[in-house]
Amino acid sequence: MRVTAAIAINVFRESVRDKVLYNLVLFAMLLIASSFLIGQLTAGQDVKIIKDLGLGATSVFGLFIAVFIGIGLVSKEVERRSIYPLLAKPITRYQLVLGKYCGLTLTLAVNVAVMAAALYAVLAYMTWGLPPEARFVAESPALDPALLKAVLLIFVELTLVTALALFFSTFSSPMLSAALTFGLYIVGHFSGDLRNFQQVIDSPMAARLARGLYWVLPNLAQFDVKSDVVHGLPVPIGYIAMTSAYAAVYIAMLLAISGLVFSRRDFK
Amino acid sequence: MNPQSSTAVVATAVLAAVLLAAGVQLQAARERAYPLAAVPEASLYMRSGETLRRVAGAYATLAADIYWIRSIQYYGTSKQRFDRMVATPGAAPPTADHRYQLLYPLLDITTTLDPRFNIAYRFGAVYLGEAYPRGAGRPDLAIALLEKGLRATPDKWQYMEDIGFVHYWFRHDFRAAADWFKKASDVPGAPWWLRSLAATTIAQGGDRRSSRAMWEAILQTAEIDWLRKDAERRLLQLQALDTIDALQRAADDYARRTGQTPDWQALVKARVLRGFPLDPTGTPFELTNGRVQLSKSSSLWPTDEPDAAPPTSP
Numbered sequence: 231m232r233v234t235a236a237i238a239i240n241v242f243r244e245s246v247r248d249k250v251l252y253n254l255v256l257f258a259m260l261l262i263a264s265s266f267l268i269g270q271l272t273a274g275q276d277v278k279i280i281k282d283l284g285l286g287a288t289s290v291f292g293l294f295i296a297v298f299i300g301i302g303l304v305s306k307e308v309e310r311r312s313i314y315p316l317l318a319k320p321i322t323r324y325q326l327v328l329g330k331y332c333g334l335t336l337t338l339a340v341n342v343a344v345m346a347a348a349l350y351a352v353l354a355y356m357t358w359g360l361p362p363e364a365r366f367v368a369e370s371p372a373l374d375p376a377l378l379k380a381v382l383l384i385f386v387e388l389t390l391v392t393a394l395a396l397f398f399s400t401f402s403s404p405m406l407s408a409a410l411t412f413g414l415y416i417v418g419h420f421s422g423d424l425r426n427f428q429q430v431i432d433s434p435m436a437a438r439l440a441r442g443l444y445w446v447l448p449n450l451a452q453f454d455v456k457s458d459v460v461h462g463l464p465v466p467i468g469y470i471a472m473t474s475a476y477a478a479v480y481i482a483m484l485l486a487i488s489g490l491v492f493s494r495r496d497f498k
Numbered sequence: 499m500n501p502q503s504s505t506a507v508v509a510t511a512v513l514a515a516v517l518l519a520a521g522v523q524l525q526a527a528r529e530r531a532y533p534l535a536a537v538p539e540a541s542l543y544m545r546s547g548e549t550l551r552r553v554a555g556a557y558a559t560l561a562a563d564i565y566w567i568r569s570i571q572y573y574g575t576s577k578q579r580f581d582r583m584v585a586t587p588g589a590a591p592p593t594a595d596h597r598y599q600l601l602y603p604l605l606d607i608t609t610t611l612d613p614r615f616n617i618a619y620r621f622g623a624v625y626l627g628e629a630y631p632r633g634a635g636r637p638d639l640a641i642a643l644l645e646k647g648l649r650a651t652p653d654k655w656q657y658m659e660d661i662g663f664v665h666y667w668f669r670h671d672f673r674a675a676a677d678w679f680k681k682a683s684d685v686p687g688a689p690w691w692l693r694s695l696a697a698t699t700i701a702q703g704g705d706r707r708s709s710r711a712m713w714e715a716i717l718q719t720a721e722i723d724w725l726r727k728d729a730e731r732r733l734l735q736l737q738a739l740d741t742i743d744a745l746q747r748a749a750d751d752y753a754r755r756t757g758q759t760p761d762w763q764a765l766v767k768a769r770v771l772r773g774f775p776l777d778p779t780g781t782p783f784e785l786t787n788g789r790v791q792l793s794k795s796s797s798l799w800p801t802d803e804p805d806a807a808p809p810t811s812p
Contacts, residue, residue, distance in 0.1 A: 238689045268567075271567045271571065272566060272567045272570050275566065275617055277566075278563070279566075282560045282563050283560060283563070284563075286557050286559075286560040289556065289557075317699065381580065419555045419556050420552075420555070450556075451556070454556045457558070457559045457612060458561060460559065463614075
């Protein structure tokens with residue numbers, strides 16, 4: 231456990247050294263600039279748009295961090311040949327994979343937390359000095375705590391994407407890993423179509439195959455509650471718990487396979 | 499940093515600034531020599547909201563915001579273009595684009611990307627239904643958009659109220675309006691006054707009292723500033739129309755007594771009026787050939803209430 235934690239902290243430090251947290255500055259600038267601009271461009275709805283933009287940007291920025299750092303977690307060590315002294319230490323390969331994963335998850339957690347805080351700060355700034363009734367957009371208050379539900383599920387989704395990126399990086403090149411991870415990210419958001427494939431084609435065989443893929447591939451659409459939260463619709467705690475549990479199981483499976491693949495890799 | 503390297507940094511910065519300035523100058527010179535093609539009229543490359551929703555994936559609501567901003571910008575730009583055209587004597591007549599041709603497709607895409615985009619439906623109800631030049635003059639599309647909203651959220655009584663409003667105000671179909679107000683009042687959680695609005699509409703459809711009741715109802719339910727302001731403007735218009743009626747009676751009475759066509763000066767001189775009458779925005783009313791009317795420079799002009807004379811084209 232201590233070994234895993236030490237690796238995780240090192241991954242976090244490395245990402246800080248790699249200026250990954252600079253994206254937070256970009257995020258903050260994007261939101262602040264938008265809060266000034268959007269008021270000029272649209273008749274009302276600026277709070278809704280900032281919420282959409284903030285949650286969307288959190289998801290996109292997080293996705294890029296998860297994929298581009300995730301694919302380099304293992305391959306960079308191999309490329310720089312720093313894997314040899316690392317493996318010479320009393321560390322199992324499973325511990326290495328798990329530590330790397332936890333480190334990137336920590337980086338993502340810090341990123342997502344700061345982005346959520348920046349989003350609330352911008353929303354507070356936008357509604358500063360307004361009478362209480364004007365602080366409510368059509369369906370939900372500007373500083374709605376329910377936004378945190380969407381942020382939480384974005385984070386959970388990112389941890390799953392990180393596990394995918396790490397999994398691919400254990401056996402393929404960084405470019406291919408990035409392509410495969412992005413591909414699965416897109417497929418994961420359209421998995422509902424796989425489920426209803428029989429409505430589009432006549433072949434029962436293909437429909438069964440599509441349905442099988444629906445159950446096997448990661449269903450990422452369920453993590454997207456941005457629209458519900460922005461429109462003030464309820465997102466039950468039970469839903470969040472079950473979706474998070476699904477992610478945890480899927481991540482555990484991916485990490486187990488990643489560990490296995492990595493442990494069988496020959497670095498000679 | 500040693501002096502040599504700091505000199506290099508400054509020199510590089512100066513060189514970069516000079517090169518950038520030269521690039522800007524070259525571009526400006528090229529644009530003078532070979533002017534850029536005129537900016538094309540507003541166009542919509544993708545008309546299928548469903549396709550856009552697929553492309554946008556998890557960011558469909560963000561894409562809806564972009565199309566919402568485009569809708570507002572499109573409406574504003576087209577309106578400004580019309581205003582400029584009116585102000586320019588001998589200008590070409592309005593093209594299809596001036597008539598907000600893209601307003602419905604833009605709002606349709608917005609609401610397909612985000613079916614719960616409440617404001618887009620309500621904006622469409624007003625500005626698709628309203629007669630040109632303030633709107634597209636397409637109440638059928640306004641109703642189609644609101645019905646689409648109802649398919650997404652069947653218990654949204656506000657959309658039913660808005661459909662009633664479109665029937666009442668733009669189609670002058672008071673029976674259909676009353677039916678929709680009644681339907682809206684049946685939705686659990688709908689305000690009590692919808693039921694009386696339905697009754698008033700059926701009993702006195704088209705008169706100024708029921709118009710006032712309807713705009714006051716809209717003012718109460720308006721969640722956004724522009725809708726509230728529009729309702730306030732309509733109420734001021736109704737107030738101005740009441741004043742016009744009173745002034746017209748006074749002018750007609752004067753004409754009958756003196757046999758002369760009245761003007762404001764004569765009415766003030768005869769002590770019929772204390773001074774030149776102003777509309778609720780402070781703009782003087784006009785009295786031309788014995789007819790009292792709103793000034794075209796008033797922000798309340800033109801009025802288009804059902805029982806008022808239709809506005810003349812500017």
